[in-house]
Amino acid sequence: MPTVQAITRDPSPTTTTLGYALFATRWLQAPLYFGLVAAQGVYVYKFFNELWTLVLRCVTGQATETYVMLAVLKLVDVVMIANLLIMVIVGGYETFVSRIGLQGHRDQPEWLSHVNSNVLKVKLATAIVGISSVHLLQMFVDVHHTSRHSLLWGTVIHMAFIASAAILAYMSGPMAAHAERGDRHTHREHAPDEPAEKAFIPAQVTTREDEPSAEERLRAAGFPARKLLEDFDSEHPRSFDREAVARLGKLDFVAARRNVVFVGPPGTGKTHLAVGLGVRAWQAGHSVLFATAEEWAGRLAGARDAGRLAEELAALDEHAVLIVDEVGYTPFDADTTALFFQLVAHRYERASLIVTGDRPLDRWDEIFGGPAALAMVDRLAHHAEVVRIDGDSYRMRRATSAWAD
Numbered sequence: 001m002p003t004v005q006a007i008t009r010d011p012s013p014t015t016t017t018l019g020y021a022l023f024a025t026r027w028l029q030a031p032l033y034f035g036l037v038a039a040q041g042v043y044v045y046k047f048f049n050e051l052w053t054l055v056l057r058c059v060t061g062q063a064t065e066t067y068v069m070l071a072v073l074k075l076v077d078v079v080m081i082a083n084l085l086i087m088v089i090v091g092g093y094e095t096f097v098s099r100i101g102l103q104g105h106r107d108q109p110e111w112l113s114h115v116n117s118n119v120l121k122v123k124l125a126t127a128i129v130g131i132s133s134v135h136l137l138q139m140f141v142d143v144h145h146t147s148r149h150s151l152l153w154g155t156v157i158h159m160a161f162i163a164s165a166a167i168l169a170y171m172s173g174p175m176a177a178h179a180e181r182g183d184r185h186t187h188r189e190h191a192p193d194e195p196a197e198k199a200f201i202p203a204q205v206t207t208r209e210d211e212p213s214a215e216e217r218l219r220a221a222g223f224p225a226r227k228l229l230e231d232f233d234s235e236h237p238r239s240f241d242r243e244a245v246a247r248l249g250k251l252d253f254v255a256a257r258r259n260v261v262f263v264g265p266p267g268t269g270k271t272h273l274a275v276g277l278g279v280r281a282w283q284a285g286h287s288v289l290f291a292t293a294e295e296w297a298g299r300l301a302g303a304r305d306a307g308r309l310a311e312e313l314a315a316l317d318e319h320a321v322l323i324v325d326e327v328g329y330t331p332f333d334a335d336t337t338a339l340f341f342q343l344v345a346h347r348y349e350r351a352s353l354i355v356t357g358d359r360p361l362d363r364w365d366e367i368f369g370g371p372a373a374l375a376m377v378d379r380l381a382h383h384a385e386v387v388r389i390d391g392d393s394y395r396m397r398r399a400t401s402a403w404a405d
């Protein structure tokens with residue numbers, strides 16, 4: 001498959017060296033972030049100082065209710081500023097200096113996986129709004145000691161912060177879309193590769209308007225729709241291992257080359273979760289390819305018939321995650337089962353599979369025929385997190401509530 005780099009002209013060596021030299025100057029920023037870490041230390045000191053004073057006053061009976069409330073607000077204020085600092089330190093360093101490589105770290109903050117300078121600006125603006133509202137609240141709590149002048153300006157300034165955060169958030173929409181389109185050229189190797197029949201890399205340079213949107217690129221990875229883990233209502237299933245899914249969402253399984261199997265009745269959100277994990281892995285720069293079990297069967301059978309099954313399996317190695325959706329809706333004969341065995345055995349401890357199925361693994365002999373069935377399920381399950389979902393169909397719930405309305 002041609003890469004974008006292959007069809008764009010290489011810049012001259014001098015230009016490249018100059019550019020690299022300039023780019024290297026970003027390391028000058030690194031000490032600044034460590035300076036901010038020192039500032040963080042100052043805030044920790046300030047926090048405990050305030051806390052100590054509060055405790056002392058309470059113990060000696062000098063604390064009025066208003067005093068306690070103001071002191072607590074002050075503590076909240078300090079914590080919020082410290083949070084803001086951490087966001088600037090980690091987010092700024094990751095965006096402008098160097099990747100920290102927290103991918104898969106159990107404490108990786110949710111927001112860091114999709115942070116860029118736009119997101120960071122909006123995050124900071126909202127953090128500032130949070131801080132300014134605490135300040136305003138402090139003024140109102142202590143209204144008898146606050147002049148009308150400060151109160152008025154406090155409110156006006158707070159409104160100005162809200163307005164600027166709203167404007168930034170609004171602007172970051174189109175800017176993010178624009179940046180993402182630009183990213184296509186620089187991060188091409190990170191985007192999920194498409195099945196050959198769906199490849200869309202233009203043979204020649206096209207205009208911006210012709211370029212596929214992020215949504216279209218996601219579809220090109222084979223995802224049937226954009227489903228996010230964040231949109232999954234974990235209250236809906238009757239039983240479901242919320243923690244397992246939260247853990248999977250940190251993508252450790254991709255680095256560990258483990259598999260994930262979602263099993264449960266129709267409509268309980270198995271495809272939603274598989275796509276949600278896939279999208280998250282895709283956002284983190286992993287290559288992902290989605291297809292239903294039936295589509296995989298067709299694809300592998302095609303390769304086998306053409307005598308290039310081994311090549312096809314090797315080519316699939318470039319995808320860190322393959323999703324096999326809807327196992328169970330079609331029974332597979334011995335030959336097709338052997339193909340699935342090849343796929344699972346080939347990826348065993350090499351790369352991840354996410355599989356969804358309508359029944360527990362110990363009943364997969366009802367779906368897969370022939371001698372390879374047992375070995376296939378055994379390999380799949382060996383390094384797998386099996387998540388069982390039980391409950392009523394979400395589709396039915398929506399239909400019944402619409403009917404009730």
Ligand code: ADP
Pocket residue numbers: 227231232233234235236237264265266267268269270271272273356394395
């Ligand atoms: P399954 O693959 O288990 O048959 P799907 O993932 O296709 O089910 O879910 C059917 C529809 O219901 C999808 O649109 C999905 O987004 C939605 N859905 C299912 N469960 C949930 C849930 N718990 N929260 C939000 N949406 C859900």
Ligand code: MG
Pocket residue numbers: 270271272325326356
């Ligand atoms: Mg499904």
